[in-house]
Amino acid sequence: MTDRKSMRAGRVVDAEFQLIDRQVIDSEGMPVVAVDDLEVSDVPWNTDLPPGTEAPIVENLLSGPVLGTRIFGGRPPESRWQRIAWKHVVDIGTALTLDAPAKEFDAGWTERWVRDHVVGKIPGGRHDPE
Amino acid sequence: MKKLLSLALGILTAIGGFVDIGDLVTNAVVGSRFGLTLVWVTVLGVVGIALYANMAGRVAAVSGRATFEIIRERLGARAGLANLAASFLINLMTMTAEIGGVALVFQLVTGISPMLWIPLAGFGVWVVVWRAKFTALENATGLLGLGLMVFVVAVFLLKPDWGQLGPQLIPRIPATEDGTTYWYYAIALFGAAMTPYEVFFFSSGGVEEKWTVKSLGEVKANVLVGFPLGGLLSISIAACAAIVLLPQAISVTSLSQVVIPVIQAGGTIAFAFAVVGMAAAVFGAALETTLSSGYTIAQYFGWSWGKFRRPAEAARFHLVMLIGVIIAVLVLLTGVDPIAVTEFSVVFSAIALPLTYIPILIVSNDKQYMGEFRNGRLTNALSLVFLAIILVASIAAIPLMVITGAGQ
Numbered sequence: 054m055t056d057r058k059s060m061r062a063g064r065v066v067d068a069e070f071q072l073i074d075r076q077v078i079d080s081e082g083m084p085v086v087a088v089d090d091l092e093v094s095d096v097p098w099n100t101d102l103p104p105g106t107e108a109p110i111v112e113n114l115l116s117g118p119v120l121g122t123r124i125f126g127g128r129p130p131e132s133r134w135q136r137i138a139w140k141h142v143v144d145i146g147t148a149l150t151l152d153a154p155a156k157e158f159d160a161g162w163t164e165r166w167v168r169d170h171v172v173g174k175i176p177g178g179r180h181d182p183e
Numbered sequence: 184m185k186k187l188l189s190l191a192l193g194i195l196t197a198i199g200g201f202v203d204i205g206d207l208v209t210n211a212v213v214g215s216r217f218g219l220t221l222v223w224v225t226v227l228g229v230v231g232i233a234l235y236a237n238m239a240g241r242v243a244a245v246s247g248r249a250t251f252e253i254i255r256e257r258l259g260a261r262a263g264l265a266n267l268a269a270s271f272l273i274n275l276m277t278m279t280a281e282i283g284g285v286a287l288v289f290q291l292v293t294g295i296s297p298m299l300w301i302p303l304a305g306f307g308v309w310v311v312v313w314r315a316k317f318t319a320l321e322n323a324t325g326l327l328g329l330g331l332m333v334f335v336v337a338v339f340l341l342k343p344d345w346g347q348l349g350p351q352l353i354p355r356i357p358a359t360e361d362g363t364t365y366w367y368y369a370i371a372l373f374g375a376a377m378t379p380y381e382v383f384f385f386s387s388g389g390v391e392e393k394w395t396v397k398s399l400g401e402v403k404a405n406v407l408v409g410f411p412l413g414g415l416l417s418i419s420i421a422a423c424a425a426i427v428l429l430p431q432a433i434s435v436t437s438l439s440q441v442v443i444p445v446i447q448a449g450g451t452i453a454f455a456f457a458v459v460g461m462a463a464a465v466f467g468a469a470l471e472t473t474l475s476s477g478y479t480i481a482q483y484f485g486w487s488w489g490k491f492r493r494p495a496e497a498a499r500f501h502l503v504m505l506i507g508v509i510i511a512v513l514v515l516l517t518g519v520d521p522i523a524v525t526e527f528s529v530v531f532s533a534i535a536l537p538l539t540y541i542p543i544l545i546v547s548n549d550k551q552y553m554g555e556f557r558n559g560r561l562t563n564a565l566s567l568v569f570l571a572i573i574l575v576a577s578i579a580a581i582p583l584m585v586i587t588g589a590g591q
Contacts, residue, residue, distance in 0.1 A: 071551075074256050074263070076248065076485050083496070087255065087485030116485070124261045147246040147552055155487075164487060168498035175313075178494040178501075182316045 066145055068111065076148040077114065077137070079155040085137075086160045088149065089120035092136065111139050114149070116160045135160045190404055192318075195325030197409020198416065200384060201232070202331060203468030204284030205277065205375040205529040206417045207461060208522055211441040212590075213368050214424025215434060216360065219351035222418055224369045228376025229414035231569045233406045235540050238547040238558070238566070239382045240402040243389035246552045250386040251482035253552075254542040266538045267483045271476060273535045274380050276528040278472035279511040282308060283521025284465040287438045292458055297521065305512035308469045312504055317391045317490040324467030330460025334419040337448035343426045351425065367583040367590045370576045371526065374533030376414070377573075382539055383475040387482075391491050396556065423448075437522060476507040526589065534580045536573045544570065 066072065068091060077085045092113040096102070117135035122128055137151065137158055144150040155161040172178045213221050239250050248256075251270075255263035285308070286300035311320055356365045394402065423444035424435065433440055438461070445457045474490070481488035481500040488500040515521065544566050547558050558566070584590075 074260055076252050076256075076482075084481075084485055084487045087252075087483070089260065120260060124264060147248050164498055167502050168495050172498040172501050173495045175494070177314050180314075181493055182314060182490060183319075 071145060072111070072149070077151060078148045079151050079153065081154050083155050085151065085155045085158060086116035088114050089117065090115040090123050113138055114142070190401060192322050192325065193401060193405040194409040194412070195329065196321045197405045198413045199325040199328040199464055199467045200381050200471060201376070201410050201413025202328065202416050202464045203378070204280050204465045204525050205378060205532070207284070207420060207438070207441055207465070208435070208525045209368075209371050209375045209529055210417045210421040211424045211435045213372060214421035215428035215440070217357055217365065217368065218425040218429055219348065219422060220353070220355055220357060221365075221369055221372055222352055222421065223354050224372040225376055225414055225417050225421070227572070228373050229410050231572070232377045232381060233410045234562070234565055234569060235543055236382055236385045236410065237403060237406040238562070239386040239543050240389050240394070240406065241399060241556060242543065242547050242552065243386040244394035244398050244402060245396055245554070245556045247390060248552070249390050249478065249482055250383050250539065250543060251479045253546045254539070255483050257542045257545050263483060267479060269535055270379060270538055271479055273528070273531045274383070274472055274475050274479065275507060275510065276524065276531060277378060277380055278469065278476060278507060279514050280521060280525040280528045281465055281469035281472050282508070282511050283515045283524055285462065285469055286515070287521055288458060288462045288465060291438050291442070298516070298518075301512055301515045304469070305508050308466070308473055309505060309508045311470055312473050313494060313501065317388070320470055321388070324463045324470065327463030328460055328467060330456040331416045331464060333445055333449065333453050333456035333460065334416060334423055337445045337453060338419050338422045338426070340448035341423070341426050341444060348422070348426065361587070363583055364587045364590055366579065367587045370533045370580050370583060371529045371590070373576050374529040374531070374536070376417070377536055378529070378532045379535055379539040380472050380475040382543065383478050384471040387474070387478040391489055399556070473504050473508060477501065477504040530580055530584060533576050535577070537570070537577050540570065540573055
């Protein structure tokens with residue numbers, strides 16, 4: 054439950070409308086991913102819930118292969134999940150802002166791979182535009 | 184003074200952003216076949232692009248989100264991806280036409296086959312996108328693109344019979360042409376004026392230049408002055424063709440016919456201005472479409488993008504553009520006629536118009552995104568009228584293309 058502290062008390066957010074498919078920005082203003090899906094905590098399924106059961110909470114932002122399964126159906130294998138824990142989200146505006154730079158999250162690995170193996174190796178790739 | 188300069192430069196870019204190979208070719212073709220009877224379409228297209236580009240620019244300035252982020256946000260992942268696939272492919276087609284257009288301009292000056300110029304044009308576009316600053320590339324192409332003003336001057340130097348030219352402005356189908364062909368070219372002209380990349384580029388450029396609410400006046404000025412001036416250039420190109428090419432029944436199959444009226448009006452000097460203007464406008468459009476290919480994909484997937492970052496800080500964005508340029512060059516090297524690619528690209532742009540413009544209209548009405556800056560009633564009323572026109576053009580494009588054999 055400590056994960057929920059980062060949410061401002063009393064603000065109601067529509068997950069479908071305000072979280073999913075929104076841009077995620079790191080603490081330095083750099084785009085990281087778009088929210089491809091959300092992971093919410095388990096609720097017993099297909100049974101009557103006793104009164105007082107905790108409502109499910111958003112645990113992680115998901116990105117990467119999960120986008121393909123959201124569009125075409127199915128579920129990615131456990132090893133292919135890219136998660137950003139909800140506690141890192143510090144602001145919900147026209148983008149979601151995280152509390153750390155992109156390099157701290159697995160979700161940025163394709164960007165780093167392309168930078169290290171392709172773009173960074175082309176002359177001028179690491180210089181400011183002139 | 185500095186502010187005035189930046190305003191002037193912004194307007195220049197809007198002119199450059201409007202006129203590209205599609206406008207050059209389509210307007211000359213239309214002028215040589217239909218005279219001025221389709222000028223009303225260009226006027227309509229200018230109003231439409233000014234209306235929607237201003238909206239997209241306002242959304243970018245207020246929310247900091249560019250057009251394709253919004254398209255995904257509002258349409259969702261699935262419909263957004265379908266939209267991305269269509270928009271990206273049509274933009275790639277436009278980009279191919281522009282790079283081919285650069286090669287054609289160089290052929291016009293040197294007489295050397297475009298096949299030799301195509302790889303050089305592609306490389307030139309990539310190097311500028313890779314290394315040059317956003318404002319530098321915008322300003323240089325905008326300023327040199329003013330050479331196209333020679334088409335306006337040429338209309339007067341040609342001393343046309345105004346009494347005979349004026350009545351052509353009334354929309355009607357010339358006796359020598361079919362009704363379906365007339366409407367096919369009307370849609371092509373509309374597509375050329377409202378090409379979606381103009382909006383992708385304009386809104387992403389707003390984020391590149393870090394527009395805020397304070398920039399809204401500047402956005403409006405760019406749009407309200409720049410696009411109409413671009414439209415004026417387009418109409419002049421059509422008028423030149425109507426004055427010189429139409430009476431002699433010369434059909435436009437390459438850029439050499441586009442410049443015949445200019446040469447007849449002002450000789451070598453006028454030709455030089457026209458060539459510089461065309462080279463800058465088409466090269467500028469090649470840069471804008473290339474950037475748009477990166478903008479659309481990066482914004483959909485939430486990747487880092489933008490010319491204000493080093494390539495290494497927007498690695499996937501630059502990789503997409505590099506691959507895009509390579510594909511465009513390879514397509515052109517198959518020997519396909521760049522003029523034909525251009526003619527198809529404007530019609531396919533017309534088909535794709537609703538994909539871009541509907542989400543912009545929805546978001547610019549969104550309270551959460553736009554707050555007090557959302558659309559007023561007048562803007563919405565006008566936008567809905569244009570949406571109806573856009574839908575009709577989009578739906579009618581393919582049947583007309585089939586019936587007319589692509590305007591033959």
